[in-house]
Amino acid sequence: MRARVFSLLCIVGCAFIAGCQAPRETTKPSITIVAPPQGSSYVAGESVSVHSAVADPSGIARVELYADGAIVAQDAPPVPKQQQLQVIQQWKATGAGQHTLLVRAYNLANATSESGIVINVTAPAAVASPTTVAVAVISPTVPLATIAAPTGANAVALTSIPSTPVPPTPIPPTPIPSTPIPPTAAPQPTAFVIDLPPFDGGQNVSIIAEGTGVRIQAGYSVLENTQ
Secondary structure, three states: OHHHHHHHHHHHHHHHHHHHHOOOOOOOOEEEEEEOOOOOEEEOOOEEEEEEEEEOOOOEEEEEEEEOOEEEEEEOOOOOOOOEEEEEEEEEOOOOEEEEEEEEEEEOOOOEEEEEEEEEEEOOOOOOOOOOEOOOOOOOOOOOOEEOOOOOOOOEOEEOOOOOOOOOOOOOOOOOOOOOOOOOOOOOOOOEEEEEEEEOOOEEEEEEEEOOEEEEEEEEOOOOOOO
16 A cells, blocks of 8 residues: 555656656747838948837847848847837948848847848949030130040030121210200390580581490571571
8 A cells, every 4th residue: 555655656746847847938039020121122322221120028138130141230128128129220231232131139038030131222323424624715816726625535625716806886876955045135225315515506416326336416407697
């Protein structure tokens, strides 16, 4: 009887120990790349913002961003044992062609998971160099000649143009209207008469002034002697 009880206790104890030592199931972080979408296009030199959302019930340790297998950014949650985290990590697009961006997350148990996308990078458009232009100075004293511009793919040669003298345009005089001045009426001369006393045997002489002339009027009278 005692042997049976002892055997039963051994079986129960081994089962308990085995259950205690059974490894727990380890969780892995879940990762969602919010942006950019798969197959997005960028120009070389442009900054690519990778927005990812990470969750893990055991707590998140860090999130890393890889570009073509090389790590370019790493972020940790600001709060210990944080179970959800959203990060935006930057990568400067370099080299034309396809590039793989990979987000890798670690939880506090050091378990990892990753998610990636492929984007396209194009070379920047070529910028045309400024065109060099030779300018001809137009002068009547300089003969017609061809001016050679600096050499180069965008160089331009211009031919000088002889100047054509432009005759001056005569400006007609502007007539000034005359203002008529009314004539001033000259005062009429006043005639005056000077009577001289009779002399030389009763002769009367009168001097009459008219205008600018003098008229002399003489008269002669005969006195009769009544005696």
